[in-house]
Amino acid sequence: MLTGGNVESPRQFVGIVACVALAFPMATVAGTNFDVCLANLQNGTFGVGVDVGGTDDHGYPVNVSVATGMTYSLCVQACGVGQEPFQWAIFSQQFSSWLLPWLALVSQLPFGANDKLDNLESVLLTVGSPTLAAYSLFLTVLNSRWVTKRFEKYTYPNVANAIRILSSLQQSPIRVMKEGGLLASLIVLPDNDKWWTELAKLINYTHTWSISAVTSIAWVVIAYIFTILSSFTVGITNAINSNGQGVGSLWLWLLPIVIGWLQISPKCDTVRLSDAIDRANKLAHVATESGEVVLLDETKPKALRAITLTLTKGDDLHRDEKCTPPVFNYARVFPWVQAVEDVSEAFQAASYHYDDQKPVDDSSDWALVKSGQKPDQSNRMGTRDQVIAYCTSLRLAKRYRSRWGPNVISRMFIASALALMLQWGTTGAAFIQVWYTPTRGLGCRSASYLLYAVLSTIVWMLLVISSILTRYASTNQYIHILLEGPAIRHWPTRAARMTSIIFRRLGKLIAAINSLWVVVACIFQFASVFDNCYCNSSVFYLHDHAYNVIALLPGDVTSVKSAWVGGLFLAGGTAIIYVLFVNVLIDPPLPAD
Known part of the structure; x- marks a missing residue:
């Protein structure tokens, strides 16, 4: 199996189908014998000549003595409407x-x-x-490629892990929260580097x-x-x-x-995904108004996290989005793309400021680092408002954002x-x-x-x-x-x-x-x-x-x-x-x- 999820229902489905297949023909029953019908036709049982109903293999009338077939009306008359014996x-x-x-x-x-019903539904939808099934699979491939191309030009730390995480969460109802500086803190603060590394490792579990x-x-x-x-x-x-x-x-x-x-x-095991997100979120930090960095677990309710999964099935409109089997990826493409866009815009703004050598705290000077190295930690520290501003760009604010997502229709x-x-x-x-x-x-x-x-x-x-x-x-x-x-x-x-x-x-x-x-x-x-x-x-x-x-x-x-x-x-x-x-x-x- 690809995942450690519950697959009893799909196996039951296969078993039921096999039982039906084996139980259907219970015994050999008498029925039509077309070879006998043809022999009777050739022997003149139904008449002789060309007009009786004998045909060649192309349907043209022939003398019954050389016929290899018969018209449908003669077939019903000579052989009956039944099937050949099983x-x-x-x-x-x-x-x-x-x-x-x-x-x-x-x-x-x-x-x-x-x-189990979701697993059974996934089998029925695929078969x-x-x-x-082919649409959802190829759309997943195209989305992974798109998110990679989307992020590859960004220069801020943790871009590669962001690509891995977002690509892997295509099978999940991902939710991104920007309020209160949650997303900005996750991207900017050096204390959250471990969050990106740990989550990328935790969801890389499928054999x-x-x-x-x-x-x-x-x-x-x-x-x-x-x-x-x-x-x-x-x-x-x-x-x-x-x-x-x-x-x-x-x-x-x-x-x-x-x-x-x-x-x-595909990372579609509901239990493992939920556990991975919960374990990683225990490491998440957030900036405060004073500039102090604190653990989210100490200040915010569990529901308030930058990246979470909404697995609870409430609104019937979004039911399929919350089903993790990957055949349901067709239903998640739009919300997933919008979630990626939220993260992408924050990374893009942070990369703009980083490339311009602007620290998060605009009152301090930029601490130089060697080429190819991560920004100095002092360049990534600041108050909540400063962190939010660092992940905001006027260039992005002027850009129109479609409700569907960039290039999603072409994909x-x-x-x-x-x-x-x-x-x-x-x-x-x-x-x-x-x-x-x-x-x-x-x-x-x-x-x-x-x-x-x-x-x-x-x-x-x-x-x-x-x-x-x-x-x-x-x-x-x-x-x-x-x-x-x-x-x-x-x-x-x-x-x-x-x-x-x-x-x-x-x-x-x-x-x-x-x-x-x-x-x-x-x-x-x-x-x-x-x-x-x-x-x-x-x-x-x-x-x-x-x-x-x-x-x-x-x-x-x-x-x-x-x-x-x-x-x-x-x-x-x-x-x-x-x-x-x-x-x-x-x-x-x-x-x-």
């Missing part, structure tokens, strides 16, 4: 090879919340919307590449490669409609997501593009592999894959829009309380608030349904539930011209192999591109402290 040997082999390794890999996703994670990934990769090779070498026409080529491509998105989070090593756009590429690249590959498996066209299998990707995209859209509306409602509510009082709430704010909550709940509901649907659809494919006249005839696509191909010719086998190979390259290439982008942008070099 075969345990095929089901167990396909399920264990194509689907079970992916379900096991779900347990390697990062969780970490105290609440139900790979688009959202990324555990034996469990490496074993799970290796099992999935090896099983996937072996199964692909087997599917091409052990007779492609054997239970072709139950083949898991499409299923393997459909789930391939999970591999770059797990690898990406392992590389990022969201890039993360969205990569997430959609991963989702539709893997699903599109699965769709192509099934589409070109006779009978060609949109059938039950390809439609189920398409539905999965569409619902995944809808979930992502709903939750991202919800995060935007939450930010709008939060800032508008704050502004109107300042201007008009707490009793008045502007109607656009009320509408945004309500819409945000509805979109978030609807998105989660769809994600839960979609996560169960994708597993059930795969099980249906392996259990021959889709092996009936309606699904095999691609009625969705061909309508009145629907036909069911039962016997494959050598040319069809070659075409199917080509489609399968193309799908493998599309899915694998998409996953590799996503991982490459993550690796190129991750871990930017930190400035020297």
Whole structure:
């Protein structure tokens, strides 16, 4: 596991899915036998000639004696509407090879919340919307890079530790308090250097590449490669409609997501994060009006700290912001960026004054130090007002500050593009592999894959829009309380608030349904539930011209192999591109402290 958090719920989810999968086909049941139907058609049981309903592999009418398929109407008449009988040997082999390794890999996703429901939600959101999972992951990478670039030009001490801390707290509902000189004291006072060092060390706890994670990934990769090779070498026409080529491509998105989070090593363990913040804050000092430096624990309530976490779930509008599993990073991007901006502006102002060789106490002279060394401690001491003024700049005061944050929309756009590429690249590959498996066209299998990707995209859209509306409602509510009082709430704010909550709940509901649907659809494919006249005839696509191909010719086998190979390259290439982008942008070099 990535974290030491509570993961019973995700494991229960995987266990339930596996039990459902194994319990679904309780026994072999009698059903349609398409080979017998085709033999009866060729023997003239339903008539002879071209007009009976026999077809070739492309749906053209042929004499029944050489037919390799039949029209949908004849299929229903000759074979019935039932499915082919469930075969345990095929089901167990396909399920264990194509689907079970992916379900096991779900347990390697990062969780970490105290609440089991939050951990279960994170699984359902990830499986139900790979688009959202890929979006949150890549947005985390881009945010870490942005905060590094934002701070690298600052020259005041503790910049590198500030970058580490702020990047690591993307999985947390961070709150920055500037009132009373709390933030300014944290940055300026030399007594707080230990706070920055200690917190950076305390939150650097996650072990990324555990034996469990490496074993799970290796099992999935090896099983996937072996199964692909087997599917091409052990007779492609054997239970072709139950083949898991499409299923393997459909789930391939999970591999770059797990690898990406392992590389990022998200700090999402609620207990450890809270403990780290509390332990570091015991070291925090604050400047007083007299210029004396005192411990905050001796003068201020515990809630009054420069940097804290708001983990208590109160307002329903901000619920997802307080959930630490990293799939919820989509909901934290705006408040996190604003918190970073608060810290950045204070560091920037302090760096301006430091570069101009101005001490905190403007009545004293600047104590010179050698190049590359930290400012002399005497340059960093002063009264509370002087410390606050040192972290304030007229150049920054004139700058307009957006409610959204600098460049956040462009980062969201890039993360969205990569997430959609991963989702539709893997699903599109699965769709192509099934589409070109006779009978060609949109059938039950390809439609189920398409539905999965569409619902995944809808979930992502709903939750991202919800995060935007939450930010709008939060800032508008704050502004109107300042201007008009707490009793008045502007109607656009009320509408945004309500819409945000509805979109978030609807998105989660769809994600839960979609996560169960994708597993059930795969099980249906392996259990021959889709092996009936309606699904095999691609009625969705061909309508009145629907036909069911039962016997494959050598040319069809070659075409199917080509489609399968193309799908493998599309899915694998998409996953590799996503991982490459993550690796190129991750871990930017930190400035020297």
